[in-house]
Amino acid sequence: MVxxxxxxxxxxxxxxxxxxxLALAAPLLAPADPDTGHLADRLLDPGAPGHPxxxxxxxxDLLSRLLWAARPSLTAGLLPVAVAALAGALIGITAALTGRxxxxxxxxxxxVLYAFPGVLLAIAVATLLTPGLGATxxxxxxxxTPAVARVAFTETRRIRTAEYLEAATVSGATRTxxxxxQVLPVVAPVVLVYASxxxxxxxxxxxGLSFLGLGVPPPTxxxxxxxxxxxxxxxxxxWLAALPALVILAVSVAFNALGETLRGRLGEGTEATR
Amino acid sequence: MTALLRLDAVSKSYAHRPAVxxxxxxxxxxxxxxxxxxxxxxxxTLARLALGLVRPDAGSVTFEGRDPARLRARxxxxxxxxxxxxxxxPRGSLNxxxxxxxxxxxxxxxxxxxxxxRADRTAELFRQVGLAPELARRFPRELSGGQLQRVAVARAxxxxxxxxxxxxxxxxxxxxxxxxxxxxxxELRERTGTAYLFVSHxxxxxxxxxxxxxxxxxxxxVEQGRTEHLWTAPAHPYTRxxxxxxxxxxxxxxxxxxxxRRTERGAERGAEPNHKTEEPT
Numbered sequence: 001m002v003x004x005x006x007x008x009x010x011x012x013x014x015x016x017x018x019x020x021x022l023a024l025a026a027p028l029l030a031p032a033d034p035d036t037g038h039l040a041d042r043l044l045d046p047g048a049p050g051h052p053x054x055x056x057x058x059x060x061d062l063l064s065r066l067l068w069a070a071r072p073s074l075t076a077g078l079l080p081v082a083v084a085a086l087a088g089a090l091i092g093i094t095a096a097l098t099g100r101x102x103x104x105x106x107x108x109x110x111x112v113l114y115a116f117p118g119v120l121l122a123i124a125v126a127t128l129l130t131p132g133l134g135a136t137x138x139x140x141x142x143x144x145t146p147a148v149a150r151v152a153f154t155e156t157r158r159i160r161t162a163e164y165l166e167a168a169t170v171s172g173a174t175r176t177x178x179x180x181x182q183v184l185p186v187v188a189p190v191v192l193v194y195a196s197x198x199x200x201x202x203x204x205x206x207x208g209l210s211f212l213g214l215g216v217p218p219p220t221x222x223x224x225x226x227x228x229x230x231x232x233x234x235x236x237x238x239w240l241a242a243l244p245a246l247v248i249l250a251v252s253v254a255f256n257a258l259g260e261t262l263r264g265r266l267g268e269g270t271e272a273t274r
Numbered sequence: 275m276t277a278l279l280r281l282d283a284v285s286k287s288y289a290h291r292p293a294v295x296x297x298x299x300x301x302x303x304x305x306x307x308x309x310x311x312x313x314x315x316x317x318x319t320l321a322r323l324a325l326g327l328v329r330p331d332a333g334s335v336t337f338e339g340r341d342p343a344r345l346r347a348r349x350x351x352x353x354x355x356x357x358x359x360x361x362x363x364p365r366g367s368l369n370x371x372x373x374x375x376x377x378x379x380x381x382x383x384x385x386x387x388x389x390x391x392r393a394d395r396t397a398e399l400f401r402q403v404g405l406a407p408e409l410a411r412r413f414p415r416e417l418s419g420g421q422l423q424r425v426a427v428a429r430a431x432x433x434x435x436x437x438x439x440x441x442x443x444x445x446x447x448x449x450x451x452x453x454x455x456x457x458x459x460x461e462l463r464e465r466t467g468t469a470y471l472f473v474s475h476x477x478x479x480x481x482x483x484x485x486x487x488x489x490x491x492x493x494x495x496v497e498q499g500r501t502e503h504l505w506t507a508p509a510h511p512y513t514r515x516x517x518x519x520x521x522x523x524x525x526x527x528x529x530x531x532x533x534x535r536r537t538e539r540g541a542e543r544g545a546e547p548n549h550k551t552e553e554p555t
Contacts, residue, residue, distance in 0.1 A: 032393060039413060162366055163362065163363060163366040163367045163368075164360030164361070164366065164367055164368050164369045164377070165308045165369075165428070166322075166325075166327055166359065166361065166375075167359050167361055167367060167383075167429060167430075168369075168381075169327065170325050170326075170327070170354070170357065170358060170379075170427070171354075171358075171380060171385075171433070172345075172351050172354035172355060172384045172385060172433070173380065173382075173383075173384040177383075179386065180382070181372075181380060181383075182369055182372075185369065185371035185372055186369065186370065186371045189371070205421040219368075223426075223552040228548075
């Protein structure tokens with residue numbers, strides 16, 4: 001019999017993986033074309049025949065749109081986090097291991113980015129670019145990188161004077177080998193766990209940009225854009241208007257839970273090594 | 275005999291507080307030199323100066339005629355290989371994210387040992403330090419303190435060093451494990467002829483391991499000489515206080531004398547006193 005060693009982590013990972021699988025299987029699962037609707041069927045409530053989750057203001061099937069919207073929405077949630085994890089780790093490790101001048105230059109640059117609220121910074125960057133998925137990914141990467149860099153910097157600073165790094169230095173390794181084979185194995189798990197907890201935030205930010213018309217242009221379905229499209233029906237058909245918000249909430253909670261459980265597991269690991 | 279390692283009038287301060295002041299010491303091939311003193315006496319700073327991990331504010335450090343702080347990773351690989359390090363804390367001496375064998379393999383890799391040979395060499399080094407090669411697959415958290423220090427010794431020996439700097443390698447171990455580790459270091463010294471700079475506040479460890487001992491106090495050498503003379507007839511009050519404070523369990527178990535030095539001893543006796551002391555402060 002298969003036993004699951006860490007059921008909470010497995011549950012959180014399954015919850016986070018589910019929307020990704022649904023996004024991949026959208027062509028198979030979606031009952032209708034997400035972009036085509038019939039005005040006669042507009043704003044049908046959930047449970048209507050042929051439309052399990054109802055329809056939007058243009059009569060398009062909401063289940064199909066939610067499934068297809070998972071693709072750009074999750075891309076906008078996951079890709080900036082991946083970019084931020086790579087760029088942040090590079091900046092943080094470099095700042096912690098190089099001389100004081102480079103460290104100060106990098107940290108103060110991060111401080112400038114920190115001075116702006118995340119949402120405002122994302123809007124500011126997105127408005128400079130042509131609206132679309134690329135603009136969303138770039139804007140969110142800029143917003144998330146400083147936070148990841150701070151985590152990587154702090155963790156690298158913590159281990160900078162560790163005896164195993166001194167011994168590795170004395171071993172005669174080059175700086176690059178030292179970073180790749182001694183620093184990265186310690187810093188990467190911390191960065192990845194932190195980054196996983198940012199996915200939920202990135203999904204919400206991406207939805208926010210689309211809501212403001214700075215994200216994926218219509219008619220491509222995207223959860224934030226769908227929220228905006230259904231806003232006029234908020235008081236007449238609240239369940240329909242709430243659906244994209246509920247999906248965003250569920251995905252955000254799933255990724256946050258994954259980040260939390262991974263953080264807990266990492267804590268157990270480092271406790272054991274102290 | 276020429277010195278492998280020479281620290282010449284080195285001084286080092288941290289935040290305007292002197293950690294080491296005007297210390298001169300030499301370690302010759304095959305010789306074990308101990309640095310003893312209480313916490314804050316500058317022992318570990320001297321060890322790091324010797325390794326080139328920190329640079330002196332004044333004075334010079336040379337290992338085989340080169341400044342270890344200026345050794346370049348690639349160009350000076352061969353010199354670097356001959357100066358190695360066993361850190362103090364068993365839990366801190368190995369990377370917690372890597373298997374214990376990878377620590378040894380890392381040192382081999384840095385010295386261009388081909389990948390296919392690394393596993394065999396790692397297993398051989400594990401056997402040399404009295405560890406089952408299977409332990410190479412374990413993470414540091416799965417090993418005991420004594421096993422971790424043995425892995426650290428294996429890593430230090432991986433590159434065939436002429437000198438190993440041991441920074442209080444036994445301080446975090448229980449008495450039995452300390453004894454076994456010291457026996458191992460002594461055995462390896464006999465077998466490989468490796469020299470040691472041995473930092474310790476453990477007088478029993480020093481007494482049985484070091485040919486020569488330097489007593490440090492607030493960064494200065496207050497007394498130095500051959501270990502047996504220092505221990506049987508300490509001249510400086512601080513050395514006497516250290517011996518008194520160490521309690522009755524400290525027994526003098528001297529290391530084997532250096533074969534090379536036996537021949538020199540007669541001349542040496544005539545040329546220099548058995549040990550030197552500074553005026554008590």
